[in-house]
Amino acid sequence: MPNSFEPTSGPITNKEGFKLEVDRDLCVTLAVCLGVAPDIYSLDAEGKAVIKDPTLTNLETILESCKACPVNAIVLHHPNGKRIWPDPEVNLQGEPV
Numbered sequence: 001m002p003n004s005f006e007p008t009s010g011p012i013t014n015k016e017g018f019k020l021e022v023d024r025d026l027c028v029t030l031a032v033c034l035g036v037a038p039d040i041y042s043l044d045a046e047g048k049a050v051i052k053d054p055t056l057t058n059l060e061t062i063l064e065s066c067k068a069c070p071v072n073a074i075v076l077h078h079p080n081g082k083r084i085w086p087d088p089e090v091n092l093q094g095e096p097v
């Protein structure tokens, strides 16, 4: 991860095309996501979750963090454009659910 990367709410798209975003309007700063995926998120000055690892390599853990957010503020899309979380249309493999 480049040191110059500035943590952001996203959306961030990794090299495979998976897209991750934190909805700042929904995020209520509970930091549950940090508990699940401390390597992925940090909190910004407003206490909102931001993504600090743009590689999005561990998608299983990222999906767990999406599911753990009590207000569904973390949105994950498959490279095929379908939503993995919340209100899943496809799973991580892109198969309909």
Ligand code: SF4
Pocket (backbone or CB within 6 Å): 022, 026, 027, 028, 029, 030, 031, 032, 033, 034, 048, 049, 068, 069, 070, 071, 072, 073, 074
């Ligand atoms: S768990 Fe959800 S509400 Fe809490 S900080 Fe993370 S994104 Fe925000």
